[in-house]
Amino acid sequence: MKFEVTILGNSSATPIFSRNPTSQILNINESLLMIDCGEGTQQQMLLYEIKYNRISDIFISHLHGDHFFGLIGLISSMNLNGRRKPLNLFGPQGLLDIIQIQLKYSDTRLIFDLNFTALDPNNTGLVYETRDFTVETIPLNHRIPCTGFIVREKQRQRKILKEKVEKLNIPPEYYPLIKRGIDYTDSSGYVYKAFDLTTEADVPKAYAYCSDTLLDERYINKLTKVDTLYHEATFLHDMIDRAKETHHSTALEAATVAKKIGAKKLLIGHFSARYKDLGALLQEARSVFSNTQIANQGQVFEI
Amino acid sequence: MKFEVTILGNSSATPIFSRNPTSQILNINESLLMIDCGEGTQQQMLLYEIKYNRISDIFISHLHGDHFFGLIGLISSMNLNGRRKPLNLFGPQGLLDIIQIQLKYSDTRLIFDLNFTALDPNNTGLVYETRDFTVETIPLNHRIPCTGFIVREKQRQRKILKEKVEKLNIPPEYYPLIKRGIDYTDSSGYVYKAFDLTTEADVPKAYAYCSDTLLDERYINKLTKVDTLYHEATFLHDMIDRAKETHHSTALEAATVAKKIGAKKLLIGHFSARYKDLGALLQEARSVFSNTQIANQGQVFEI
Numbered sequence: 001m002k003f004e005v006t007i008l009g010n011s012s013a014t015p016i017f018s019r020n021p022t023s024q025i026l027n028i029n030e031s032l033l034m035i036d037c038g039e040g041t042q043q044q045m046l047l048y049e050i051k052y053n054r055i056s057d058i059f060i061s062h063l064h065g066d067h068f069f070g071l072i073g074l075i076s077s078m079n080l081n082g083r084r085k086p087l088n089l090f091g092p093q094g095l096l097d098i099i100q101i102q103l104k105y106s107d108t109r110l111i112f113d114l115n116f117t118a119l120d121p122n123n124t125g126l127v128y129e130t131r132d133f134t135v136e137t138i139p140l141n142h143r144i145p146c147t148g149f150i151v152r153e154k155q156r157q158r159k160i161l162k163e164k165v166e167k168l169n170i171p172p173e174y175y176p177l178i179k180r181g182i183d184y185t186d187s188s189g190y191v192y193k194a195f196d197l198t199t200e201a202d203v204p205k206a207y208a209y210c211s212d213t214l215l216d217e218r219y220i221n222k223l224t225k226v227d228t229l230y231h232e233a234t235f236l237h238d239m240i241d242r243a244k245e246t247h248h249s250t251a252l253e254a255a256t257v258a259k260k261i262g263a264k265k266l267l268i269g270h271f272s273a274r275y276k277d278l279g280a281l282l283q284e285a286r287s288v289f290s291n292t293q294i295a296n297q298g299q300v301f302e303i
Numbered sequence: 304m305k306f307e308v309t310i311l312g313n314s315s316a317t318p319i320f321s322r323n324p325t326s327q328i329l330n331i332n333e334s335l336l337m338i339d340c341g342e343g344t345q346q347q348m349l350l351y352e353i354k355y356n357r358i359s360d361i362f363i364s365h366l367h368g369d370h371f372f373g374l375i376g377l378i379s380s381m382n383l384n385g386r387r388k389p390l391n392l393f394g395p396q397g398l399l400d401i402i403q404i405q406l407k408y409s410d411t412r413l414i415f416d417l418n419f420t421a422l423d424p425n426n427t428g429l430v431y432e433t434r435d436f437t438v439e440t441i442p443l444n445h446r447i448p449c450t451g452f453i454v455r456e457k458q459r460q461r462k463i464l465k466e467k468v469e470k471l472n473i474p475p476e477y478y479p480l481i482k483r484g485i486d487y488t489d490s491s492g493y494v495y496k497a498f499d500l501t502t503e504a505d506v507p508k509a510y511a512y513c514s515d516t517l518l519d520e521r522y523i524n525k526l527t528k529v530d531t532l533y534h535e536a537t538f539l540h541d542m543i544d545r546a547k548e549t550h551h552s553t554a555l556e557a558a559t560v561a562k563k564i565g566a567k568k569l570l571i572g573h574f575s576a577r578y579k580d581l582g583a584l585l586q587e588a589r590s591v592f593s594n595t596q597i598a599n600q601g602q603v604f605e606i
Contacts, residue, residue: 014380015346039376040343043318063408069376073342076368077317094408101404105366105397107447144410 001029001132003153003205003303005230007295008044010269012212012234012248013066017276020044020297021066022211022269024230025055026151029132034058035149035209041070042077048298053083057128059119059135060091061211062146068095072102079110086113090127090135092145093118121145124222138222140213142247148219150226152206158198165197207303210257211270214247220257228303229254229263230295232270233281239272251281255288265303269295304332304435306456306508306606308533310598311347313572315515315537315551316369320579323347323600324369325514325572327533328358329454332435337361338452338512344373345380351601356386360431362422362438363394364514365449371398375405382413389416393430393438395448396421424448427525441525443516445550451522453529455509461501468500510606513560514573517550523560531606532566533598535573536584542575554584558591568606572598 004027009020021038025045032055034041045052052074060068068091078087089095096116103110119127121139124147128135132154137147157179165175170192174184177194184192208223211232223229231254235243243250249257251268258266266289271278278294285292293301307330312323324341328348335358337344348355355377363371371394381390392398399419406413422430424442427450431438435457440450460482468478473495477487480497487495511526514535526532534557538546546553552560554571561569569592574581581597588595596604 013383015349018349020346039373040346043323043343043346046318046321063405065376065379065405065409065411069372069379069405070342073368073372076372080316092408094404098404098408101397101401102366102368102372105395105401105447106368108368144408 001153001156001202003028003207004300005207005228005267005303006048006050006300007267007269007297008041008048009038010271010295010297011038011066012232012270012272014273015040016273019271021069023070024209024295025050026207028151028153031056031130031132033135033151036061036067036211037069037071037074038066039069039073042074044297052078053081053085055087056085057088057135058090059149060089060095061140061148061209062142062144063092063094063098064142064144064212067212068098071095072099075099075110075114076106076108079108079112083112086115088115088117088128090117090119092121119147121147136222138208138210138219140210140219141216142212142214146212148208148210148213150206150208150223152225153204155204156201158195158201161197161199168192170197205303208263212248214244215249215253215257220260223257223261223263226261226263228265228267228301229258229261230267230269231257233268233285234270234272236275236280236284251284252288255285255292258289258292263289264291265301266292267295267301268292304456304459304505306331306510307603308510308531308570308606309351309353309603310570310572310600311344311351312341313574313598313600314341314369315535315573315575317576318343319576321600322574324372326373327512327598328353329510331454331456334359334433334435336438336454339364339370339514340372340374340377341369342372342376345377347600355381356384356388358390359388360391360438361393362452363392363398364443364451364512365445365447366395366397366401367447367515370515371401374398375402378402378413378417379409379411382411382415386415389418391418391420391431393420393422395424422450424450439525441511441513441522443513443522444519445515445517449515451511451513451516453509453511453526455528456507458507459504461498461504464500464502471495471500473500508606511566515551517547518552518556518560523563526560526564526566529564529566531568531570531604532561532564533570533572534560536571536588537573537575539578539583539587554587555591558588558595561592561595566592567594568604569595570598570604571595
C-alpha cells in the first residue's frame, strides 16, 4: 500500500528564499490528506502537479498564519473548479469562523459539503478513521492551542499466495474470502486452510507530524510506534533560548525526539528565515539521529 | 518624478500557468502604493525584490478572493519583520472584519498602526491625498461591490533653470522659494522674476485601474485625463456572453474603453484560466487600440 508524504512548504513565519510556509500532503493508498496549508499552497500544488480536488481531508494544526493562510484560497479554487465531493476539514474552532466570514463577504456559496470538525487540544486521541487509516491528535506546546497528528495505516488483510492458489485452480472470486480467513473447500471436499494460502500482511506504518512545539514530554509520550517523524526544527541549538521563548524546537531537539521514540526516519522543517543554507540544521540533527532528512519542497518521502 | 507600475499577478479567479492572482504596485516618486493583493503576493514581491515594508498604502477593489487573499499574509509578514510605520488600508468595510478575526485567533497584536478607510462604492471620488498624488475611486459594475481607482500625480512646481541660477550666483537655499514663484532680489536690489528663472513643470500623469467590471458608462465617464489605463480583459470577445454573465470584460471592450477615453497606453490583465497563451487577447485589443500591452508579471510600466 502506498504511504508517502509530499512536502509543499518548509518555511516558518514568512516565505523566504523560495521556501513556502508549511504544508504537506500524505498519500495513503491513493487517498490524499493535507496537513497545514500556508499561503501559496495551491500554487505549490500546481508546481508539483498535484490536483487539489483529489484531497479528501485537511488537518490544520493551529491558527498561526503560516499554517493556514492558504486554506481559504484552496477551498475557493476547489469551488471554482466545480468540486462536488465533500471535503473533511479538521482544525481549531476559530478556523470555521475565518472561512465563513470570507465566504460571506465574497458572496460565495460552496457547491460541495465542507464537513468541519473542531479539534480540542485538551482532548486528544482518535479523531478520524477511514477504511485504510486512522488519525490521532497529540497535544503540542505552542503559544496558542496547537495539535500534532499521527496518521496510522490500519492492519491490512493477509496477502494471497498467488502462485499457490493459481496452481490449485482456486477461482479468483474466492480470494477476498480467503484473505479474510475463510478456508477454501474444493469440489472433492478437500479443505485448504486460508492461513496456508496466504502470507503475512505488510506491517502497518505510522507518520507523526509535530509542528509547532516546544519540547514537552506530554506529546513525546504519545509518539508510540511511529515510523517516520516530521518534527519542526526552527532553530539551531545555539538558539535554544529563542526557541524556548517562541515555543519552538531546535534541530538537535527534533533528533532527540526521533531517537527517543525509536523512529526509523526523521524529517525536519519549519526553518527560520535566518538560515539561507540548511546544511548546519541537517548536520546538527544527524549528529544525534543519522537517518534525518531535510523536508525539501517538492520531495516525496516514503513513510 | 518617477511614476510606474509593477505587475505582481494577472490571473483571474485561481492561480494557473505560473500566473498569480491580481496585485500591482505603483511607485510614485518612491512612495509605494499597492492595488489588490491576491494570494501569493508577498512571494511575488520576494521574487521581484520589492521590500514590502516600503509600501505605504494598500487599496483593495473588492472582496473576491483573487483580489485580497494575500493581504493577511502580507500584513503578518510586515509585523513579523518589525514594521513600525503606519499602513494605510482602503477597501470594502468587510475587509477589516476579515483581518481582525484572523489577528484575534492567531493572538497577534500589530506593532504598527493599520489605518483603515472603508470605501463606499456608492459614494466615489477623492479618498486619499498626499503631497505627491491623489487617489479617486470610481464605481465598477461587478457581482459584489467593487471600486476602481485613479491615481493622479499632483501638479508639480516649476523647475529651476539650473545653469541660469548658477551663473547668477543665486544661493541654492533660494531655489525652493523661486520654484514656489517668489522673485529673487540680489544684493544690488535687482529683481529677477521667478518665472524667468524657472521652466514649466512636467505635466502630471494619471493611472486608472479597472478590475473587475462589466462595461458600464458610469465608470467610463469618470476616466478623464488618464494616461495609462489598466483594464481587466478576462475573456476574448467570442466569450462576450460569459463575460456579461460573470460581470467581466473582453479584451476588445478594454481596448474600446482605452480608445474612448483617449488613453495613451493600455495594460490588460486578469486573464481567464482558459487562455494558456495570451497572444490572441493582445491581438484582439490591439485591433482597436494599438498601444496595448499584456500586464506581464514582474514587468514595470512607466505611466
